[in-house]
Amino acid sequence: MYRGRFAPTPSxxxxxxxxxxxxxxxxxxxxxxxxxxxxxxxxxxxxAVPGAAATQLRQLEQHGLCWDGTVQYQSQRCPRYQAAVEELLAAGHAFYCSLSRKDLSACGGLHPGAAAAQPADLRDAAVRLRVPAQPHCIHDRLQGDHWVDLAACGGPFVIRRRDGIPAYQLACALDDVDDGMTDVLRGIDLLDSTHRQCLVMEALGCAPPRYGHLPVVVDRSGHKLSKSAGAAALSTDVSANLMQTLQRLRLTPPAALTGAPVAELLAWALPHWQSECLCGLASVPAD
Incomplete structure (x- = not known):
């Protein structure tokens, strides 16, 4: 059975x-x-902004986007992430690294490899995953085949930070595997991250889900909307929000549905949904 997800950061x-x-x-x-x-x-x-997660969940409900199962919180899964780090270390897929940002900057941002990074004190070290010497390819259902030479794009990447906090690439990959996700649709700005998460899954002997990377919404300057850049929160007119979103997804509800309840808009959109209409798109304008 198809199982997808939406995973916001509560910022x-x-x-x-x-x-x-x-x-x-x-x-x-x-x-x-x-x-x-x-x-x-x-x-x-x-x-994390206090109360942001609750606000986001309320916004999803207001727009008719009801979910299955129980909401998952990464902060409650740290023991699982640590167990995966230890498994990757034991299998030789990962290594301890004591290099600082200053050290990496001196190397031109390219990690020099495990031999140059081994720390004397494991309590003050990050953990990095090895990357293949050859380019890595994923097939994206919307963007086609996508190749990245991870060895030339930073090299081995962090899966556990120096302060002991699991890194995003590890946590996201493990969550998708453990939750049985079959399909992941998310923004094209995360396409390079998908390669790293697939490597985590491959190292753990797990099959990755099917990925599709959606266009991002950009402002008039062509910059991606983001909370860190001060993107405006959704308006309180949920019907207008949803109508505009459907139009950005290349769906055009009839004019008679303008101002309709979100349930009616979603009921119209379901039989008209065709993800293929978004193939090759990298961005859509905010207005």
């Missing part, structure tokens, strides 16, 4: 870009007769 309320991803992933799951889960990626407590 503020949802904005137009967040809603586009949520609606597309919800439609894709429901049109396939599958499940749609919600996970809160709250590992980085320094970025």
């Amino acid at each position: 503020g309320p949802l904005h137009a870009g967040s809603l586009l991803t949520a609606v597309a992933s919800w439609l894709d799951a429901r049109a396939a007769g599958g499940q749609w889960w919600v996970r809160v990626d709250d590992l980085d407590q320094a970025r």
Whole structure:
């Protein structure tokens, strides 16, 4: 059975870009007769805004995006992440690294490899995953085959930070595996991260889900909307929000549905959903 998800970071309320991803992933799951889960990626407590997760969940409900199962919180899964780190270390897929950002900057941002990074004190070290020497390829259902030479793009990457906090690439990969996700639709800005998460899954002997990377919503300057850049929160007119989002997803509800309840808009959108209409798109304008 199809199982998809939406995984916001609780650094503020949802904005137009967040809603586009949520609606597309919800439609894709429901049109396939599958499940749609919600996970809160709250590992980085320094970025978390008090009350933001509750606000985001309320916004999803207001826009008719009801989820299956129980909301997952990454902050509650740290023992699972640590067990995976230890497994990867024991298998030789990962190594301890004591290099600082200053050290890496002196290397031109390219990690010099495990031999140059071994620390004397394991309590003050990050853990990095090895990357293949050859380019890595994933097939994206919307963007086609995508190749990245990870060895030339930073090299081995962090899966556990020096302070002991699990890194995003490890946590996201493990969550998708443990939750049985079959399909992940998310923004194209995460395409390079997908390669790293697939490597984590491969190292753990797990099959990755099927990925599709959606266009991101950009402002008039062509910059991606983001909470860190001050993107405006969604308006309180949920019907207008949803109508605009459907139009950005290349769906055009009839004029008679203008101002209609979100349930009616979603009911119209489900049989009209065709993810293929988004193939090759990298961005859509905010207005």
